[in-house]
Amino acid sequence: MTEHNEWFFPCGMLSEGVWESAVDSSLPGWQHTGLRVAQLDGGAAELPAGDVERIVVPLSGSFAVEHEGRSTRLAGRASVFDGPTDVLYVGAGEGLVVRGSGRVAVAEAPTTIRKPSVHIAADDVPVELRGAGADSRQVHNFGTPAALDAASLIVCEVITPGGNWSSHPAHKHDENVPGHESRLEEIYYFEVAPVRGGSAPEDADAFATFATYSSAAGDIETNALVRSGDIALVPFGYHGPAVAPPEYDLYYLNVMAGPDEERVWLVSDDPRQAWLRDTWAELDTDPRLPYRTDTTTQGATR
Template structure:
């Protein structure tokens, strides 16, 4: 199998439809196990998640949101009695670089409507297996500082197997400080080797921003913020992605070694990872590229980047942290 970045890399808005800035789903040829929706909402906007048979995690990127949700029972969400629906508030955050956020896992038998102001992502995976809907508060989110030195990054593991009971979805978000590398060493998870490697599709959704304290000329040109991302071939298939990434861009990884994701000097890099696959276990097991696996050993003699962890200002109230 051979493919190019034209099929698996999409700039912001390139997958827009149905009121969403981007939709990744089975409409993309060869894509089966994962999905993603991204939208910017203004006051009064409503977006529906009207299909069942899909488990979801709703992730505020910036701003705050209210989710009205409940079991569909074959009836559209807007037609269900209000008494049979639940309203869940997601306090959100000013930006993806402000630390963890509340997220909501929705069972595959529930539909929902989203309201609020800001940017929101919805990670998805088709399934008929039902797991309970659950709010994961920002304070409950496991925060991991992974790597060391220039490979230091911060991971929010709200949707990983250790943190969340789900059918197939494995979801986390990664913050890479300016000039650092993440998704490194390059690794793959495109074949099932029990106990050693999982077979998982993966979506990378990116955001970028000037570092905190950058001069006003940088803050006034946030659209220029960028990082770099690569994916290359493995025995499972031929793929070649080497792209500048900016806020709203999406890379799809059906197979192949992926990484690094590099934050340019002066600009922090964020990505949301959405994974799922056909294997019998919900587990993330990877194989490093043997040519680069030795790099992990060098971290033993390095410290975690002192800029980490990124998080909310402790002097802010929860309401202030939810503003964008």
């Protein structure tokens, strides 16, 4: 019998040293992806060299990353709702030290394949406006196969404006069906904030919702109110929707990797919900998007 919300972890539940949250293969049933999140106030967070590739993602603030005998400056951003940030990919076999002030995430995947490290500027991050109408959301594809030459990692982040739905229709990627579906573990890291221009007080309890449910690959059930810093893991099964209440904007960072030889993100919609995509052709993209500060949107797709 599946335990309700067994793959959902409120902020701080996975703390480890300087890391507010640490996801890795020490968690039972988890093996292909990792994520570490820290709040630094001028301090440092260190990760050793090993058979693991990483992407350093400033959530808020700016940082310097020491790696391979040099230091890379990440300009970062004010918050996750201020458009894309620059990121740093550090290939397997290299350790790193992150220094600075703000919140930082480090996505991970174990691999013995060595790829060169690379700094991706915010202006070079592909920005996708996905869906339409109330299903509109903004995707920053800095760690997808088209944007980054990594070994296993597939990483992106999504902004869902208040009142909108994302990870919708519900879909899965837990079978190897060449050309149709790939096997990928997935991590969702969430942040939530009052909508731009809204009237919510500073101490408002910002939240959103997230769901998963079972597929032939295994039993899973998540029906959670999510708040900033919470993490949901998806080892298998259908996942979605992620829904933002009208008063709050929703952000999540997705980290994916899996056992298949090809690094590709291919999904199967729940056949009972796949029809929803057909409705987007007659709807406009939410005019509030894109959420950006100083870069230019690259084409929208549906």
